[in-house]
Amino acid sequence: MDIVLIDYGAGNLTSVVKGLTAVGASPRVVTQPEAAAGADAFVIPGVGHFSATASLTGAWTTTIREAIDRGTPVLGICLGLQWLFEGSDEADDVAGLGLLPGRCFRLSGNVKVPHVGWNTLDAGAARESRLLAGLPAGASAYFTHSYAAPVGAASAAVTTHGVPFASAVEAGRTFGVQFHPEKSGTTGLRMLENFLAVVREGR
Amino acid sequence: MLAKRLIACLDVRDGHVVKGINFEGLRTAGDPAELAERYNREGIDELTVLDVTATLEGRRALLDTIREVSRRLFIPLAVGGGIRTMDDARAIIDAGADKVSLNSAALADPSLVTTVARVYGSQAVIVAIDAKRGEDGFEVFSRSGTSREARGAVAWAREAADRGAGEILLTSIDRDGTRTGFDCELTAAVSDAVPIPVIASGGAGTPEHFADVFLTGHADAALAASIFHFSEHAVRDLKTFLDARGVPMRLDW
Numbered sequence A: 001m002d003i004v005l006i007d008y009g010a011g012n013l014t015s016v017v018k019g020l021t022a023v024g025a026s027p028r029v030v031t032q033p034e035a036a037a038g039a040d041a042f043v044i045p046g047v048g049h050f051s052a053t054a055s056l057t058g059a060w061t062t063t064i065r066e067a068i069d070r071g072t073p074v075l076g077i078c079l080g081l082q083w084l085f086e087g088s089d090e091a092d093d094v095a096g097l098g099l100l101p102g103r104c105f106r107l108s109g110n111v112k113v114p115h116v117g118w119n120t121l122d123a124g125a126a127r128e129s130r131l132l133a134g135l136p137a138g139a140s141a142y143f144t145h146s147y148a149a150p151v152g153a154a155s156a157a158v159t160t161h162g163v164p165f166a167s168a169v170e171a172g173r174t175f176g177v178q179f180h181p182e183k184s185g186t187t188g189l190r191m192l193e194n195f196l197a198v199v200r201e202g203r
Numbered sequence B: 001m002l003a004k005r006l007i008a009c010l011d012v013r014d015g016h017v018v019k020g021i022n023f024e025g026l027r028t029a030g031d032p033a034e035l036a037e038r039y040n041r042e043g044i045d046e047l048t049v050l051d052v053t054a055t056l057e058g059r060r061a062l063l064d065t066i067r068e069v070s071r072r073l074f075i076p077l078a079v080g081g082g083i084r085t086m087d088d089a090r091a092i093i094d095a096g097a098d099k100v101s102l103n104s105a106a107l108a109d110p111s112l113v114t115t116v117a118r119v120y121g122s123q124a125v126i127v128a129i130d131a132k133r134g135e136d137g138f139e140v141f142s143r144s145g146t147s148r149e150a151r152g153a154v155a156w157a158r159e160a161a162d163r164g165a166g167e168i169l170l171t172s173i174d175r176d177g178t179r180t181g182f183d184c185e186l187t188a189a190v191s192d193a194v195p196i197p198v199i200a201s202g203g204a205g206t207p208e209h210f211a212d213v214f215l216t217g218h219a220d221a222a223l224a225a226s227i228f229h230f231s232e233h234a235v236r237d238l239k240t241f242l243d244a245r246g247v248p249m250r251l252d253w
Helices: A014-022 A050-056 A059-070 A079-083 A185-201 B032-042 B056-071 B086-094 B104-108 B111-120 B153-162 B184-191 B207-215 B235-244
Strands: A003-006 A028-030 A041-044 A074-077 A091-095 A103-106 A115-123 A139-145 A155-161 A163-171 A174-177 B005-013 B016-021 B024-030 B046-051 B077-080 B099-102 B125-134 B137-142 B147-152 B167-172 B198-201 B221-224
Touching: A003 A014, A014 A185, A014 B056, A041 A059, A041 A079, A050 A059, A050 A079, A050 A091, A059 A074, A074 A079, A079 A163, A079 A174, A115 A163, A139 A185, A174 A185, B005 B032, B005 B056, B005 B198, B005 B235, B016 B032, B032 B046, B032 B056, B032 B235, B046 B056, B056 B077, B056 B086, B077 B125, B086 B099, B086 B111, B099 B111, B104 B111, B104 B137, B111 B125, B125 B153, B125 B184, B137 B153, B137 B184, B147 B153, B153 B167, B153 B184, B167 B184, B184 B198, B184 B207, B207 B221, B207 B235
Parallel strands: A003 A028, A003 A041, A041 A074, A074 A174, B005 B046, B005 B221, B046 B077, B077 B099, B099 B125, B125 B167, B167 B198, B198 B221
Antiparallel strands: A115 A139, A115 A155, A155 A163, A163 A174, B005 B016, B016 B024, B125 B137, B137 B147
């Protein structure tokens, strides 16, 4: 199973590698799209500012779009989930992939931002989520972010911090999580296992 | 709803966990990787490794400890103590830490906060503030509580947040190691003044102390060491107690 972890310069990938390794994968950290040929799945990690996703514009975007069209599983984590949408108020001049409708927005309300800590995953509109299979509604996951994606038809889980946002999305074989499964204890490892199960069934 | 976090702190010297009373008189309390794994299993929300001596030899041992701890830990890991430069921060993050905690070095050169945040993101930067009650309110001390700084705790916390810190770790020197309760007044003063989460530290002795710091101290997280290390109160018991008191807790793990 060739899991490609895209290193586009948005933060530290050590924990994501460890998480995937713990559930039996041997992820390959790749910086250039040419090196991703033959991948069975893509993981798009990322922490920090939305402008960092500008490095995904161009060749990576083409590679990922083609992969999604072929049905190759894709998992976006944190900034990787946000990038699946049209863009973000955090960086007006940087376009997202646009696979999912809407723009990411800054969290607000009578709450502290960034949203840091464990919060619950409530049921979203997307039914029978494969990513969340086996997890009870209201399971806790670890978040750390200031911007978030809008709730929509693809939302597999919704979390509220001041306002509700999409904490997990699922469209075909493309998945996204706003939290960090690699830092969410056994709940997070279960989601990574579920993702690998999707990758396996499609090979 | 966002849960309040319980953070276990491992004070580490030369690869061993120790815990001091008012930063003095250290005694050994166990193997860090073993403790980390236990906390992971018992439902602690986050782990902080604090290098309490930070000598040159100790630093190499620390990196080994971080590697060993992070290999078995799937909850957030923060590391602090003796981080002076961007290179120090990088080495610690490369070894497997998710966050670095900056203290004296950030006071000496506040731009370090921004430098680390630009590369790793604000979520990776904690500014640790050691505060003590004095004639001028809540005073800030650096170098393990030995050197008094010109600025107050609230002003420094605000500046740290402005410069890109993602969280504040606020330790009461007066209460540290005393088990007489957190300094809720100090915690509330800082927590109410900054938009970022504040972790309260110093003084945990009973479950009631945790309820106080969350409910009246407005803490977003509470950090303790010995109360967890010696199994005096199992993490689950503490969480159940706090949940019943109306403090939102993560109860599934």
